[in-house]
Amino acid sequence: MKLVNFQMGTLALILVASYPGYATHTTNLNTHDLKRINAFENGLRPSVLNRAQPQNWSLVERMTHYNVPGVSIAVIKDYEVVFAKGYGVKEAGLNNPINTDTVFSVGSLSKVATAATALNLVSKGKLALDTDVNQYLKRWQVPTSKYTQSHKVTLRGILSHTAGLTLWGFPDFNPNEPLPTVINTLNGTGAAKTDAVRSFYEPGSSWRYSGGGTTVVQLMIEDVLNNSFESATNQLLFKPLAMSRSTFENPLPVSFGNIAKAHDRVGKLEAKPRGWHTFPEKAASGLWSSPSDYANLAITLMQSYHTEQGYLEQNIAQQMMTKVGYGNYGLGPELSGVGELRRFRHGGSNQSYKAWVEGHLNLGSGLVIFTNGSNGDKLIREIRRAVADAFDWPFYRPYYQYQASLDKSWLTQFTGTYKIPKDVNSFLERGFVNANDKKPKSRQVKLKENKLYYNDTELFAIGPNRFVFEGDDELNQTYFEFVQNTQGRFDTLIIREGENSMVAFKDKK
Incomplete structure (x- = not known):
């Protein structure tokens, strides 16, 4: 099994200078490998981007931002570990670097x-x-x-x-x-x-x-x-x-x-x-x-x-x-x-x-x-x-925010209580409901300070009637579509997560 333990290259020297305690190791890495590693270590980002001003951060910056002293990763390609590295320290404030053998x-x-x-x-x-x-x-x-x-x-x-x-x-x-x-x-x-x-x-x-x-x-x-x-x-x-x-x-x-x-x-x-x-x-x-x-x-x-x-x-x-x-x-x-x-x-x-x-x-x-x-x-x-x-994987692709302004009157059309009008689980709803959910199952869509919320989580517009969560891309990005009826009212909500979906209807009470 091929294992690339990245050590003392130019990139590592920069990291060590900027963040004491990094584990650094040496291996045979080609220029393309170095570019991938550099792109990863300096390409952290949110899941929803503003196309005009996309955000990205370095790993060092985000470890500091989140108060996480140590991180260790292993990347697999073609059924082999092609890159493994420890970052930061085992204990905050001490010079005891994480390496690829550190256990968590x-x-x-x-x-x-x-x-x-x-x-x-x-x-x-x-x-x-x-x-x-x-x-x-x-x-x-x-x-x-x-x-x-x-x-x-x-x-x-x-x-x-x-x-x-x-x-x-x-x-x-x-x-x-x-x-x-x-x-x-x-x-x-x-x-x-x-x-x-x-x-x-x-x-x-x-x-x-x-x-x-x-x-x-x-x-x-x-x-x-x-x-x-x-x-x-x-x-x-x-x-x-x-x-x-x-x-x-x-x-x-x-x-x-x-x-x-x-x-x-x-x-x-x-x-x-x-x-x-x-x-x-x-x-x-x-x-x-x-x-x-x-x-x-x-x-x-x-x-x-x-x-x-x-x-x-x-x-x-x-x-x-x-x-x-x-x-x-x-x-x-x-x-x-x-x-x-x-x-x-x-x-x-x-x-x-x-x-x-x-x-x-x-x-x-x-x-x-x-x-x-x-x-x-x-x-x-x-x-x-x-x-x-x-590494150009077909996962975690960013969503881009809808740039046009959505005013309060438009967003208010989506607010209300949405219910799933059935008393049994559907296989299409995998992951959305579990044995602890009350029936009928209901979901709240609210407006706060001209921002739309699904229960207590903010929704980000990617279209006039389509929204996503920021950060919610672990399995599949959760995607919300408010469906307009032939009278111009938005009374149906479709929530999709990959191949699974859930349909809810606005409570008319």
Whole structure:
């Protein structure tokens, strides 16, 4: 596998001079590579641009703007890591630079690694996708309820967030706090900070993201293998994929070394005195890794999808990359697009660490970004656009603001309450609604200081009756069209996100 660790070129010297603490390395890079890297490092931008005055910033500027001390990235091209680099420092105020081996907490990117491990066990015949998970669980059982009478909780349902289980996510634990066992977490007892994991809708009838479900998968793997989760994943995933800088061990011991420390929204060190939190819900949010390591996983999944001799059986990898039910998730990752736009992705968001992975299934390219600041999610959005622009990927293309003035009387026509007049989910609405939404589902469009808002998010005009969110381009840019009827009134709202759409009608009350 080819790995480009960018070191001490002209560009790096400029960065070091402007921002002490950058990790700099040397490799053989041609002029074209240098231009791409320069374009990325100086081409961060918003998702919606003013054509007359387009904005762009350097990575250094935006790290400072968002109070993010450290960033590390790996770029994939043709199923290889072609560029990897660390920026900034492990701890604010110290000269301890991030490098390509620095590990970060990656939040919910843990779920994709957990899914890969579980699906490897499916390939080996030790687990089945559509069997009641209680047949594998020895120390705890999914409680029987009215929701599980007809349809049982299965591995396919859990990995796609359609199994009907509770608990979206989990809070972090500070050093020296007591830690729950996996059984404590599932029962909501002992040192657990969350309620018990329970069913709250019939499996397959809706979707809702569930870290609680992923914790059930953790217990399944432990019970089936009679092994700890961190040991099982080391043997089944990290060693085969040469991920030597990855572990589910929590608390992460100081001896693991080269650890990016946690920082809050103003850039101050958190989780003192150690400098990093503990994530006892390991399968859902407990992975520590480096971007170069995690890129190995992304590459492996793409290769398994296309070949018969991959880490996963090809049929299993294809199922992993196929949406299930009413959500946008396959068996682990979130999915979107067709043709060259087909891709998987997942974000990670623990308290002070933000992370991102995406893989372009039909292009063999992708990106991994890890940060050690609470505002890292905002920075990641801008990094994604800059890398996509520099490497000429068909993603994150900018929208341009409509330049003509839209006055208050025109915008007022769009305001009101919009309702979806049906009591069941539609597959066309994937990702827009989940099991927690009230029915009938309604959306508010309001005008504040001559700006249009969808619920509480500002809409940016790209046409007289067409709008988008700024920054909302993680999966597909959310796109709003107010439809005019034959009497000249705007009484219908179409919301599109890639191949998915939702139609709502203005409440006439």
